[in-house]
Amino acid sequence: MIRRFEPSDELAFYDMARRFHSSDAVCHDTPDQHFKDTFHAILEGSPLIEGYIFLLDGIRVGYGLIFITYSNEAGGLIYTWDEIYVLPEYRNHGLGTRYLEFCEETYKDKAALYRVEVEEENTGAISLYNRHGYNILPYRQVTKFLKAKGPRQHTKILFPNENIRPFQAGDREIFLEMSAQYHSLPQIVTHPPKENFERTFQAIMDKSPYVEGYLIQKDGAPAGYGLVCHTYANEAGGVLLFVDEIFILPQYRGQGLAIGFLEYGEKEYENVVGLYRLELPDSDPKSIAYFENRGFELLDYQQYVKLPK
Structure with a gap:
């Protein structure tokens, strides 16, 4: 039973x-x-x-x-x-x-x-x-314990960053466009339909407890986006924050925007979640080494997935 x-x-x-x-x-x-x-x-x-x-x-x-x-x-x-x-x-x-x-x-x-x-x-x-x-x-997981645990309590940005803000209703089309570009990258193993991105944006607008979205900007112009997803971790005794996607438009790469988003996430959530997690392609040992040098631990777990019937 x-x-x-x-x-x-x-x-x-x-x-x-x-x-x-x-x-x-x-x-x-x-x-x-x-x-x-x-x-x-x-x-x-x-x-x-x-x-x-x-x-x-x-x-x-x-x-x-x-x-x-x-x-x-x-x-x-x-x-x-x-x-x-x-x-x-x-x-x-x-x-x-x-x-x-x-x-x-x-x-x-x-x-x-x-x-x-x-x-x-x-x-x-x-x-x-x-x-x-x-x-x-075929993704490897890297994790980092943060200072505290428990469900997120704050409803405003604790650590303002002029290049990062939560999604607003008017960001829908730019998110759909950039999300399609992200999922066409060669290191992404699947190429989902546009409807999936539409559901994600609506979930964010509906204040889902599972996903939040941020617009990454440069000089006020849309330069990329980041998605963070909430789940739980028994080993942390609290909420695990998963940085699900970070995408920067080609013309804005090499300017520290992706790293800025990751650092923002660690500061924004450090007092309200127990564990911070990212996934990296198996084929990207350089990135894995980079995050290990920033205090992340490479997990020796393989992930297996299945679509419901």
Whole structure:
């Protein structure tokens, strides 16, 4: 049986999460307080995370967390099946497969894309995802812990930058045009339809809790855009901010605008999110090295994705 977290699951979740985060599946130590913050975020109805308990003969034998965010590329929400954990003595009972099938069926009408993360050495999980139609995504993730965690509280720009402002209704056409240019770049693995970009812009205008958009300017003229997406991270015990897309028009490149946007994001969100994340193409080791030198950690996870049926 698979069911949503209930208040009585608190101690069992802490114990299992502690075991999971002490395993080779996690790259660094996670304080117990983060598990508590995660559990309460789920029970309080955060839109960014959901949690499930696995039961076998009435015994709590595992758990799964689902992290939710937005993707311009997919034109909708991404559901990540994260931290799928089963107690050692209850493995090989098909619980992982059952949970995966449960998630796909439960969220098929909400998700634009399913996503999982797995270490290269975890051949069993990779085999499971391959059998279920998941395909590898050739991007590497770099992350950086920020000072604080928790849902974003402020509604104004804390660190003004004359070159960066939130999207306004009149930015629609320039965003659609630049988004199409970005997704035609050779390092972008898919080329989504214009309707996806239109849905993204409308989601931003509707104040979605998952995505925010910024116009990047130079001397008052549109020079590019940046998208940041919110999700959750148990390892941070709070919100993870994902810099989903940064695009600068060719004539404005080499002027520090993209780096300025990244630095702006770190300052703007440092007191309200726990983790900052970017994705870089496998084929771009120079950029990966650059971000590692700026305090980002390269994650040893492979990403697999699947379109809902």
